[in-house]
Amino acid sequence: MSQPRNSYAVGTGLFIVLGFAALVYLATQTTSVANTHQGASYIVDTHFANIGQLKERAPVKIAGVRVGQVQSITLAPGAEVADVKLAIDKNYDKIPLDSVATIFTSGLLGDQYVGIVYGTSKKTVAEGGTLALTKPAEQLEDMLGKFFGAGGMADNLGGTYTVTATFSNVGTLSAGAAVKMAGVPIGSVQSVVADPVKLDAKVTLAIDNRYNQIPDDSSAAVFTSGLIGSQFVAIQPGGSPDALKNGDEMVLTQSAMQLEDLIGKFLVNGSSSTDKKDAGNGKPGDKSSDTPSPTTPAGKQ
Amino acid sequence: MSTRPVPTRNALTGALAQVGGCGLFLLTLLAAIPRSFRYVRETLRQLWFVGAMSLTIIMVCGLFVGMVLMLQLYHVLSIFGGTSASGMVVALSVYRELGPVVTALLFAGRAGTSITAEIGLMRATDQIDAMEMMAVDPIAYVGTPRFLAGLIAMPLLCCVFCAMSVLGGHLVGVTWLGIDNGTFWSNMTAVVDLRTDIVNGVLLKSLAFGAVVTLIAVYQGFTTPPTSEGVAYATTRTVVASSIAILALDFVLTAFLM
Amino acid sequence: MTDPVRNPPDDSTLVRVRGLTTVLNGKTIFDKLDLDIPRGKVTAIMGPSGTGKTTLLKHITGQMTPDAGQILVDGQDVPKLSREALYKLREGIGYLFQNSALLTDFSVFENVAFPLRQHTQLPEVLIRNVVLLKLQAVGLRGAAQLMPNELSGGMARRVALARAIVFDPMLILYDEPFVGLDPVALNQVLKLIRTLNETLGITSVLVAHEIEAVKRVADHVFLIANGKVVAQGDPKTIANDGSAWTRQFFGGDEDGPVPFQYPAGDYAQALGFSGAAK
Numbered sequence: 001m002s003q004p005r006n007s008y009a010v011g012t013g014l015f016i017v018l019g020f021a022a023l024v025y026l027a028t029q030t031t032s033v034a035n036t037h038q039g040a041s042y043i044v045d046t047h048f049a050n051i052g053q054l055k056e057r058a059p060v061k062i063a064g065v066r067v068g069q070v071q072s073i074t075l076a077p078g079a080e081v082a083d084v085k086l087a088i089d090k091n092y093d094k095i096p097l098d099s100v101a102t103i104f105t106s107g108l109l110g111d112q113y114v115g116i117v118y119g120t121s122k123k124t125v126a127e128g129g130t131l132a133l134t135k136p137a138e139q140l141e142d143m144l145g146k147f148f149g150a151g152g153m154a155d156n157l158g159g160t161y162t163v164t165a166t167f168s169n170v171g172t173l174s175a176g177a178a179v180k181m182a183g184v185p186i187g188s189v190q191s192v193v194a195d196p197v198k199l200d201a202k203v204t205l206a207i208d209n210r211y212n213q214i215p216d217d218s219s220a221a222v223f224t225s226g227l228i229g230s231q232f233v234a235i236q237p238g239g240s241p242d243a244l245k246n247g248d249e250m251v252l253t254q255s256a257m258q259l260e261d262l263i264g265k266f267l268v269n270g271s272s273s274t275d276k277k278d279a280g281n282g283k284p285g286d287k288s289s290d291t292p293s294p295t296t297p298a299g300k301q
Numbered sequence: 302m303s304t305r306p307v308p309t310r311n312a313l314t315g316a317l318a319q320v321g322g323c324g325l326f327l328l329t330l331l332a333a334i335p336r337s338f339r340y341v342r343e344t345l346r347q348l349w350f351v352g353a354m355s356l357t358i359i360m361v362c363g364l365f366v367g368m369v370l371m372l373q374l375y376h377v378l379s380i381f382g383g384t385s386a387s388g389m390v391v392a393l394s395v396y397r398e399l400g401p402v403v404t405a406l407l408f409a410g411r412a413g414t415s416i417t418a419e420i421g422l423m424r425a426t427d428q429i430d431a432m433e434m435m436a437v438d439p440i441a442y443v444g445t446p447r448f449l450a451g452l453i454a455m456p457l458l459c460c461v462f463c464a465m466s467v468l469g470g471h472l473v474g475v476t477w478l479g480i481d482n483g484t485f486w487s488n489m490t491a492v493v494d495l496r497t498d499i500v501n502g503v504l505l506k507s508l509a510f511g512a513v514v515t516l517i518a519v520y521q522g523f524t525t526p527p528t529s530e531g532v533a534y535a536t537t538r539t540v541v542a543s544s545i546a547i548l549a550l551d552f553v554l555t556a557f558l559m
Numbered sequence: 560m561t562d563p564v565r566n567p568p569d570d571s572t573l574v575r576v577r578g579l580t581t582v583l584n585g586k587t588i589f590d591k592l593d594l595d596i597p598r599g600k601v602t603a604i605m606g607p608s609g610t611g612k613t614t615l616l617k618h619i620t621g622q623m624t625p626d627a628g629q630i631l632v633d634g635q636d637v638p639k640l641s642r643e644a645l646y647k648l649r650e651g652i653g654y655l656f657q658n659s660a661l662l663t664d665f666s667v668f669e670n671v672a673f674p675l676r677q678h679t680q681l682p683e684v685l686i687r688n689v690v691l692l693k694l695q696a697v698g699l700r701g702a703a704q705l706m707p708n709e710l711s712g713g714m715a716r717r718v719a720l721a722r723a724i725v726f727d728p729m730l731i732l733y734d735e736p737f738v739g740l741d742p743v744a745l746n747q748v749l750k751l752i753r754t755l756n757e758t759l760g761i762t763s764v765l766v767a768h769e770i771e772a773v774k775r776v777a778d779h780v781f782l783i784a785n786g787k788v789v790a791q792g793d794p795k796t797i798a799n800d801g802s803a804w805t806r807q808f809f810g811g812d813e814d815g816p817v818p819f820q821y822p823a824g825d826y827a828q829a830l831g832f833s834g835a836a837k
Contacts, residue, residue, distance in 0.1 A: 008345065008346045008349045009345060011349050011353050012345050012346075012348045012349040012352070012353055014353070015348065015349070015352050015353035015356060015454075015457065016348070016352075016453075016457065018356070018457075018461060019352075019454075019456070019457025019458065019460055019461055020457065020460075022457070022460035022461040022463070022464040023456075023457070023460040023499075023503075023504075025460075025464050026396070026460055026463055026464055026467075026499055026503065027495055027499050029486075029490075030392055030467055030486075030489050030490060030493050031490060031493040031494060031495045031498065031499060057491075058491070059487065059491070066483075066487065422663075423663075426658060426660060426663070427656045427657070427658055427660035428660050428661075428662055428663070430622065430656065430660065431654070431656055431660035431661075431662070432662075433620075433622055433649075434620060434622070434649055434652070434654040434656075435649070435650075435673065435674045435677065435722075436646040436647070436649040436650045436674075436677075436678065437673075437674075437677050438646070442677075
């Protein structure tokens, strides 16, 4: 039963071969398997204080060019720093011993990778050697803090003075977030800590020395930039002739809006007479204890 | 024999009877697998008809899906400055969802209908009865080989579809829109995982879809009234039922596999 | 290829039907039908349309199971056979479908070779010789490489006949073998049935309406109506047995025991002249 059906057999065979070729292509060329097939490489040790989101098999790059990958990430018991082994292609064996290994993020949303910036030493790192100079991963929060608050720049220019403000709820405000007045960054949040006695949040703001004429009855509010943006502290100037000084406390504060509250308000807007009751019921029960009505400035003390 | 049309009373019991009949028919098909081992050549021949003959449409559609996906993603991602991730997003969305689903829908339209129509016409022209009379089990000779062929062909077709989509994305993204070639591939290879994306996404899903589409097609062919009107109706029903089954099953599979 | 000859319970009867009762969709097709088909003869089963002649053939081959009764083919009770035994039995039965039922995917040669390929492991040379032999017998050896859609109705029927006899069966069932044939093709098929019966001794059962054709080919005729055998005998004499059934059937009267009207309610009532019109 062969002759008349041979054409089918050949065609079908071709089809199967093509299908499997496509599978092999997908599996080897477009997946992480592609990264494991490396040429000869040598291992270099590095130690990072913080690896952020770095993962094994993440690329190692010099001048943006991929030269190898992260072989392993371990934390020795008791150790404070992560031990990261880099597998670097044998072609790149002239890396100076004093080169700096840094953990970078590719773009805002991309994965992290190890970048090596060449030093000036004549000695090169060998198989099993260690790159002693490293820079840990930048935390997104730090970067955002810098970005929005220009805190680092303020530090450099003229120093800062700090004031404190107490909020019943800071939402997701974190250290490094911007402090803005009239929408312009004038400083950054230095710390956010919970007060163990009053059970609310004590926020320390570092404000650029240039802005030393802020009235001491100004109010501070936690705002959100856009719907999903990060939160920041906005200062609304008051009318007092006295200015805020280092170590002062801002009395008038407005806590962060919770998205739940906003939605609750939105939904019951039509029936204002039962506003408070409904808003209270609409909220998750565990929040009601520490979230007073967020619309009124919560004057503390 | 379970090849009689199921009497339908109303839409709900009718649909239930179809689902139940389909399930029972699956058992019949599976039970006939040992008997169809001797018809390996027939399975191979069906693999040619349902697989190799569907290759052109799958390749062309895969190419265009990849191209249009890349075009859309490029415009959206350029808002965030994330165009370098578009190759990766094309690969992920094709591997996990679009590849298996679109391949299965095309497969239902291309191969499923022809299976239903062919079996229906074989019944209308007494060819199925003739096989019975020649002591050849029509389920084992006609049904199971087509079912097995669909089962084998779908994952292969899906792989071809996905590969063509990635190439289409590369064509538009790299050669046309100017995304860096290395970025395109390295972003993709960094994120796409062999097990969750290729095995779970491409292979498992397409295997399940292939089984469902060919089961429905063969079942409709065997149960339709053997008239020209019945065959036409059954062909339509194959496409409708397959499409619903594919998308519903896709939801269930995604929920389980993710 | 057929089963080794065993000692049948009754040498002169190949198919014995006893008390066959079949109800389809609430309509009684057979009502305790008794029938004996003699071995080695050409038997015709005749009757008005819708009396279940084709159903009877399907009972004999086990494609349909009756509600009650016995069908003994070569001593085996068909409704009680297992699937394997039934398939084994069918290898000894040829069946000629009304519309030939050739497999449209395959050429004429492959169609005739199909049963051989499915049930034997014969070498290709032997298959070729057997197929060409059978095609020669129906006069279509030259058409071996044509596809079924290239054949005329008469040729397709002859190919189907060649396929039916490829295993040298003990019994051939012809379902309406004369329908739609021109006089030449009709004569060819008639001659083939006769020849196969005489040269190979194949028992033939044919279901037909064509009285003249049946008279030329059949040794024995059963006339079935209302689920029973109403007349049987030699085709030359059966027409003259004087019963109302045979008079209507062979005489061609439009009304008689077989009513012209399909059973219906009162005509006048259906038209709306209830009561008054009567």
